[in-house]
Amino acid sequence: MRKKTYLKLVEYQTEQSERHLGEVRSIHTEMRGYKHDFHHHLQTLKGQLEAGEVERALSYIEQLDQKLMNMDTLLKTGNVTLDAILSAKIAQAKTENIEVAVKANVPDDLTISDVELSIIVGNLLDNAIEACGSVDGRRFIRIYMSIKGKMLYFSMLNSAGGKKKKTGTLFSSHKIGVHGFGLRRAEVILEEHGGWCKYNSEDGAFTSEFLVPALK
Secondary structure: OHHHHHHHHHHHHHHHHHHHHHHHHHHHHHHHHHHHHHHHHHHHHHHHOOOOOOOOHHHHHHHHHHHHHHHOOOOOOOOOOHHHHHHHHHHHHHHOOOOEEEOOOOOOOOOOOOOHHHHHHHHHHHHHHHHOOOOOOOEEEEEEEEEEEOEEEEEEEEEEOOOOOOEOOEEEEOOHHHHHHHHHHHHHHHHHHOOOOEEEEEEEEEEEEEEEEEOO
């Protein structure tokens, strides 16, 4: 029964990750389309201005600006998968009044799969967002990601309540079942790729860190 539940949770999380990645790839494709059409937009504006139709040109610029503002909201790390999951989680965090700072520079071609990367980072961010929810004062999440040699390095500091008690490799949580499963799932994936992760809980702050081989 436990194995059945585990497999169902794995399947659900994989489907969710694939859906998010599909959505962000669609947005990236549309944004590339706007860049491709840039020359045509300039020609249109030039023609309108040469014809003395200044108001029409200004209206055209306003329409373009609005479309680009709506489209260009994705975080740009250099990796489409990270752009997808980080952008989604940052948007969620902001709705909960959490300040988020990200410094990330990661190539798009990694040996770890897109879905696995999305699950790992997504679960760690879910944990950070939950921890921030227990804070009455300033809520924040700070993320750093980069390549060190052939390894992908991730470090995150987030606000939290009191120091949590550690059980095995994990810490206690207000959530039940799925939450613990999520962090354990991230650990398993990292271990399968020869990587590791560690957490540290202190009064007012929680840190998550992982290192995993990611380049050929």
